[in-house]
Amino acid sequence: DIQMTQSPSTLSASVGDRVTITCRASRSVTRWLAWFQQKPGKAPKLLISDASSLESGVPSRFSGSASGTDFTLTISSLQPDDFATYYCQQYNSYPWTFGQGTKIEVK
Amino acid sequence: EVQLVESGGGLVQSGRSLRLSCTASGFSFGDDAMSWVRQAPGKGLEWVGFIRSKVNGGTTEYAASVKGRVTISRDDSKSVAYLQMNSLKTEDTAVYYCTRASHAMGGDYRNYYMDVWGKGTAVTVSS
16 A cells, blocks of 8 residues: 655644645655645545646645655645645555645644 | 535444445536545544446445445436445444545546545444
8 A cells, every 4th residue: 555644743833824744655656646625524625636736716825746756735825714634645546545634723 | 516415324333234325416427436535533534445437337446444344336327326334343433425536637547536525424333
């Protein structure tokens, strides 16, 4: 199975901060990686697919990038609605696997 | 509006069976693959399994943790996907989410991303 390792597990930030979350795959997933946002008691929401393709309706302050087996989700200017938990997920091979999550909390 | 609604969750004893349903609306259900993801209380997301569209064979894939105990099926005439769970264990306690899985452009038979999610249905397995 491909292991997905996110860092950090928790991130304390303020509104307006530039925030970066990293996800490392244990082996190549090419570009087949998604990022999700989840708020307490709610279903996850797809933000980015194919490592860097922003889903329709997702604010442009979210972006994704890839370098080998390292993937990054960047929020250029954190907004109040962005405090949530973020997950990466690979869909290169079965079983599809998720990172353990990164919680962005108020600093 | 594209929507997925799960149902069938509840409290069940260990060793028993349960079938979850996922009713889709707002898109051509028969053209799309579907998937199930679960989340144990206070934990992260875990992929459970996947079913392709009939035109792509209607084949299924499962996580090792549920393989042999779980069956995913679909009824395109009703726009419903099912998750049949047998021999339930306490560790199957989770919120179960149904998702649409869209084929990634340029990808092969494995490459689908989960772009639409239901609100989930809670399953509690008691000992």
